[in-house]
Each structure stands twice: as structure tokens, then as C-alpha cells.
Amino acid sequence: MRRIAKLTTNPLVIALVAGLAITGCASKKTPNSAADLGLGAGAATPGSAQDFTVNVGDRIFFDTDSTSIRADAQATLSKQAQWLNQYGNYRITIEGHADERGTREYNLALGARRAAATRDFLVSRGVAGSRLKTISYGKERPVAVCDDISCWSQNRRAVTVLNGAAGS
């Protein structure tokens, strides 16, 4: 106990512990809103990747073992399409992801199908298909880590990633 007490009087150690605690909490959440990113709405430069993430929303979520675009996701994707049509110089990768409640190879296919469904929706809203590519990560890249539905529902997602201006 004495050793611990002594260590924690060191301000560097305290700072490190505090830092760990904060990242520990943050890893349970998905940075999907301005508040999560510590930004006020509208703080980002219009047309920037930050603007897209903060003010439009870069991801949609799916039901278990489903690749249907839900109503809430349709609203997000419509906003995405509008923004992408306004800022036409970005190339886009759509990442499809699955939660951990499936087997590896099936989930790779499921993530691919989610990415394709998302791409097709954006194309139906006028985004040029030539700007869009897809990739599946299956269950390999969760954003939320826990063993219950609160995390799984965040991991079943498609993320629209801006790759920088076309031709750049």
C-alpha cells in the first residue's frame, strides 16, 4: 500500500491513470455525434471530412443478421448523399461490418452485403457509382467492445469513409 501511495503522489503517474480511465470509457462509445467528438455542431469547416462526420453522420446501423437499410439509416444516407453530391470531389469507401455474433467467413460476406446495400442506396440518391468502392471487415474491426447487445448493435454498421479529393 505504501508503494502505491508513493507512486500516486507522482503527478505524471496520476495523469497517466486519468488518461487511461478516459480512454477506457471512450472505447465503449461510438464517436457518432458532435458531442462525442467534443465539437459543437457546425464547428467544422463546411465540406471537410469533419463536417461530414459531425454534421451528417458517417455511419448507419443494421439489425441482427440483416442487410436492410432501416428507416433511420435511410434518413442518414439521404443526408450523406446530399452532402456527397454537394462536395463532389471526394472518393468514397464504404466499410461493411458485422457484430461478433456470427462466424468469421459468414460475417465477411454479411459485411460485404451491407456495404453493397449502402452503396446502392447512395447511388439511388444520385451519388456517382464511380466514386464509390466497398470493403468488408466482417467482425474484424468492432468499435464497441463488450459482451452484450449495447455493443453488438453499434458494430453492425456501414461507415462511409471519405478518401480525399478525386485525382489527388
Added chain:
Amino acid sequence: MMKFLKTILLIGAMAAGMSAAVTLPARALVEIDVNKGNIEPLPIAITDFLSGDTMGAQIAGVVAADLMRSGLFAPIDKGAFIEKISNPDVAPRFEDWKVINAQALVTGRVTQEADGRLRAEFRLWDTFAGQQLAGEQFFASKQNWRRVAHIIADAIYERLTGEKGYFDTRIVFVDESGGKTKRKKRLAIMDQDGAEQRYLSDGSSIVLTPRFSPSRQEITYMSYESGQPQVYLLQIETGQRELVGNFPGMTFAPRFSPDGQRVIMSLLRDDGNSNIFAMDLRSRTTTRLTNSNSIDTSPSYSPDGSQVVFTSDRGGRAQIYVMGADGSAQNRISFGDGTYSTPVWSPRGDLIAFTKQSGGEFQIGVMKTDGSGERILSTGFAQEGPTWAPNGRVLMFFREAAGSGGPRLYSIDLTGRNEQAIPTANFASDPAWSPLLE
């Protein structure tokens, strides 16, 4: 490649007067029926092999560990031994072994040849019948002493069970380290008991689902290294890598055909569905086997190469189907409550192992090739990906207990009674069992 010379040993003291009949398989009193689910492990005494150094004890230790982990043998504590074996060329005092209930006895010797090679001899004795059941010697380089021990364990297993052994085999798998949100995955290989682990990739890109070629010299796996996830071949000894085909979309879920001439895998279509293709590795021609608006994946050949078992959600949810190797006659075989995936055909041809999801849990099970006779061997929070030992008696898979942070490897025998954790340095997943080495 390393070569093992093998000769059959006759017992020296008795050999002079022996006829050839003695070398025929003796009618052993000691035998194990691997099909019985409730057998008592056979008490066996494995003495330290005679040697001038620690090698004799090391080899005996690996032999004992192999046999014990099979669940079929109970090695007797050395402290109970009465006779000290001083000359493995003469018959032991069987009474001394019967009295400690050793039904089988292993003796041996390790010496170094003039050229530096290791010479390992062993004899297997039936103590109650008072006779030698097996006697062989092997020559190998010293660094291969573990393989020598595994080969001896295989010989003992085979002699006493009538089944081929599986100890002189390796596992290729994915080593996992780092946090889940950016986990580092590396291809790794080790002996089936977890020893001699080494890496085959550096972890700079995600790698998944390695599988052995029948020659054991090569694996096929999936990697994100090009940016687009695709199937590769890797020569284990040389490290030479090669992309399998040149497809526009993701390729995944690869496996070799039993003759090693083809790789069968899934190819993502532009519409988001996945179909199964086979690629001839010589001619580089591809054959489409499925063409449905569904997820068709995880193909696995029957051992004669005539059929393929795979996963498809064409019926709404993931189920197991069987088709001809040309894509003909695609029939669903799984009809239980839940979803089924990762089917793998047994090397014996008689069973298909699978992962089943039901009631919020993951199960490892087996069914006959027509889908009947389903048996669940293991149930857990998250587990999947069975792979068969080459004798078709044991499965290895990976399991992640809730809150454990990552998966580990386990083996389980077909009775479902003998589960063993496989020691790995880090978290581990996607195991694939090699054929028997030669």
C-alpha cells in the same frame, strides 16, 4: 526436408529364436475402443528413455503428454515404478509393472550416431500378456527430437487403438494481440501440442482463415495486405507468397482440394452476394460452382474430392448444403433449430463438423453427411471454426469466453468428453490441423 528412417525392432534377447510370425501384429490383450464414449483411460507406464543426457526424459515426457491429452491413456506417475529399466533390449519384469496396474509399458533408448543424428528406439509391452507389441527405431537430427517423440506416441496410439495417430502434426492459426478495436493478427504455426510456435506473417495487415495444403508445405489464407481482402498462397518454408487469381472483388474462405490441385473459395459479386468458385492452380482456370442471390461460403471438399459442403443463406438463414464438386445437386442437409455455418468434411469422410448458433450460444457439433445424427460436442458464449485431426477423431476450434478479451484454442474428441486447452503465447483463432507429417 527432414527424413525419418524407421526400422522395426525385434527384441534382442529373444530375436535369435524368433520366427517371422512374431512380427505380425500380436493379438493384444490390451486395446482401446475409441468409439466407446465412457472408456476408462488405459493405465500406461512410460519410462524415461535411456540416454546419457536429459534427452531420454524429454522424449518420454512428450510421449506421455501426447497420450494423456488424447484422453485414452492415463500415464502412471514415475514415482510408482518398481523396476528401473537398465537395458531396454531385454524383456522387463512384467510382474513389477502388473503390480502397479500398468497395462502397457513403454521403454526406450536415445543415442547419438557418429554423424550427429539422434537414434531413438522404443518398445511397447503388453504387461499382462507378457509380450512386446511394437518396437521401432528412428533416426533424426537432434533439433527434431520433439517430432521423434510425437512419432513414437503415434505408433503407440495406433498399436493400442487400431486408429492412426495424430500427434506428429502441426497447427496453423491466427495469433491475436492488442485491443479488439485494432487487433493485430499474425499467421502462426506450431506443433499440435502448442510447442515450437513461430510466426509466418508480420502483423502489418489482417490475416484470416489459414488452411493447409495436403502436402503440408503450403497454406492458403486471406489477407487485407493489398487493401482488397483476397486469398493468397504461402510456402511455409520459403515464405514465398502468391495471390490466388485476379478477381475484382473480395475473395475469401479458401480451402485446398484433397489432391492439392485446386483452391475452392468464395468470390464476392458486385451486388453484394457471394458465390463459390474453384480455381485450378496449374491452369489458373476458375469454375463457378454456385450462382445464387445469397451468401454461399465456407466450402469444404469431401476427402475423395467428389462433393463439397458449404454454408448458404439462400433459404433465409445460414444453413449447410452439399453439392457435387461440379456444382450439381445442391441440397440442404441441416434442419435443426438455429443457424449453421463453417462446415468441414471429416478426413474419414463419415461426418461433417460445424458451428451452430442457437439460443444465443455457439455450439460445435458433428452430423452425418446427409445431415442426420447431429451431435453437439461443446456449447459456449462464442466459439467456432472446427478443424479435424487427420484421423477424424478429434476437433480443434476457438472459443472466447465472455469478458475474456479474446479467443483461445481447444481440442475435443468425438465423444465430447475430452476437451483440452491448447497453450498459445497470445490469443489465438482460426486453427487448421495439418495432415500427418512424413
